[in-house]
Amino acid sequence: MIQVNPLVMVPGPTPIARSIQEQMAKETIAFHDPRFIADFDALVLELKNTWRCDGMAFAVAGSGTMAMEMAVSNTARRGDSVLVCSNGHFGDRYIDICSRKGYDLDTIKAPPGDTVSLEEIDERLAGKKTDVLVVTHVETSTGVELPLFELADMMRLKHPDVLLVADGVASAGAVEFYMDWGIDVMLTCSQKGMGMAPGLGILWASQRAIEKRLNMPAIAESYIDFAKWIPVMKDARAYWGTPPINMIWALAEAVRIIKGEGIGERDRRHRRFAAAVRKSVSSLGFKLAADEHLASPTVSAFLYPEGAQAKDEEFRAAVYDEGAHIAGCQGDLAGAGFRVGHMGNITANTLVSLVAAIERGCLRCGYPIKPGSALAVLQEELVAIGSQGRG
Ligand SMILES: *Cc1c(COP(=O)(O)O)cnc(C)c1O
Numbered sequence: 327m328i329q330v331n332p333l334v335m336v337p338g339p340t341p342i343a344r345s346i347q348e349q350m351a352k353e354t355i356a357f358h359d360p361r362f363i364a365d366f367d368a369l370v371l372e373l374k375n376t377w378r379c380d381g382m383a384f385a386v387a388g389s390g391t392m393a394m395e396m397a398v399s400n401t402a403r404r405g406d407s408v409l410v411c412s413n414g415h416f417g418d419r420y421i422d423i424c425s426r427k428g429y430d431l432d433t434i435k436a437p438p439g440d441t442v443s444l445e446e447i448d449e450r451l452a453g454k455k456t457d458v459l460v461v462t463h464v465e466t467s468t469g470v471e472l473p474l475f476e477l478a479d480m481m482r483l484k485h486p487d488v489l490l491v492a493d494g495v496a497s498a499g500a501v502e503f504y505m506d507w508g509i510d511v512m513l514t515c516s517q518k519g520m521g522m523a524p525g526l527g528i529l530w531a532s533q534r535a536i537e538k539r540l541n542m543p544a545i546a547e548s549y550i551d552f553a554k555w556i557p558v559m560k561d562a563r564a565y566w567g568t569p570p571i572n573m574i575w576a577l578a579e580a581v582r583i584i585k586g587e588g589i590g591e592r593d594r595r596h597r598r599f600a601a602a603v604r605k606s607v608s609s610l611g612f613k614l615a616a617d618e619h620l621a622s623p624t625v626s627a628f629l630y631p632e633g634a635q636a637k638d639e640e641f642r643a644a645v646y647d648e649g650a651h652i653a654g655c656q657g658d659l660a661g662a663g664f665r666v667g668h669m670g671n672i673t674a675n676t677l678v679s680l681v682a683a684i685e686r687g688c689l690r691c692g693y694p695i696k697p698g699s700a701l702a703v704l705q706e707e708l709v710a711i712g713s714q715g716r717g
Contacts, residue, residue, distance in 0.1 A: 337667035338518035366562035390515035393527035396550035404428035415467035478508035502593035521670035596623035602707035624669035645687035
């Protein structure tokens with residue numbers, strides 16, 4: 327049998343472009359080699375400029391969860407009032423992180439498949455002086471997108487003193503945002519919309535967020551302290567923890583690809599692809615977990631029809647055998663459905679293979695579907711949106 331890896335269609339890691347793999351495979355040089363220093367300095371500048379950040383960008387070894395902790399630890403100090411809005415599993419993780427730091431913590435939780443509304447946020451902030459608002463841009467467990475532009479707009483108009491922190495792990499690099507919308511800290515990591523291997527936390531912090539950190543006394547955390555990393559991000563000759571050299575090169579290539587496609591164009595591609603996947607997979611009888619108008623451009627969670635839940639693991643194993651790795655659901659939805667990532671450096675070819683593997687998985691599990699029916703829907707959608715079969 328030919329050994330071929332399945333397509334990685336979980337919501338991170340995502341398929342990795344050859345040119346990014348090549349950066350990861352390059353011969354590693356010393357972090358104080360002048361060639362690496364030039365590359366690192368150029369990357370930090372590129373991150374700031376591309377996402378219109380007036381403060382500082384950070385690229386630090388670690389996963390997205392580290393970046394989540396880094397974002398709040400530097401914007402809120404013990405005793406500060408922090409409001410965390412949770413739309414699911416990763417929002418709940420943020421509540422857990424914040425509950426350990428001695429904040430005066432408030433939370434709003436949305437029912438599964440929904441998001442906390444701007445009205446609820448507005449009302450809560452109007453009722454209590456708050457220092458930091460924490461939201462999840464795209465909640466990966468249910469596949470919902472918070473309208474970040476509208477939220478940032480509301481914050482600038484009505485709550486200008488509250489710092490806005492957003493978890494962009496399942497959006498950055500795929501979904502459009504710019505720091506000058508009024509975002510104070512945006513965080514992400516390498517393995518989702520950016521299309522790299524896991525291992526790098528990436529953050530953008532506004533000038534006022536940086537100022538707030540620099541005006542705080544020392545924080546309890548060391549490795550994730552902005553104050554420790556700012557000198558490095560300003561001039562990579564400063565040493566503080568060895569940078570993951572090959573991952574920095576890979577990120578530079580990932581950003582080059584993103585800029586080449588264009589952030590706005592990339593956002594539109596993701597929205598078109600996502601709509602095509604939703605329409606096609608739903609046609610097999612799976613129900614989208616998210617309210618359709620909140621559905622995320624990067625990840626979709628589908629619920630099994632009545633009676634099919636029992637086969638969750640069997641179904642996902644069958645789809646895996648058929649060549650596409652999809653994910654189970656998390657939290658309250660565990661066992662009730664499956665999730666597919668459709669983000670990063672993917673093409674129409676990727677989606678055709680994904681839907682074909684899902685169909686074969688259905689057939690193997692005895693689900694009553696007509697082979698080719700979801701593919702037919704997908705094909706029509708892909709042609710209607712101008713295919714982009716070549717990426
Ligand atoms: C994946 C994810 C995280 C966690 O990232 P890790 O790299 O797994 O630590 C956090 N938030 C969101 C929205 C995610 O999708």
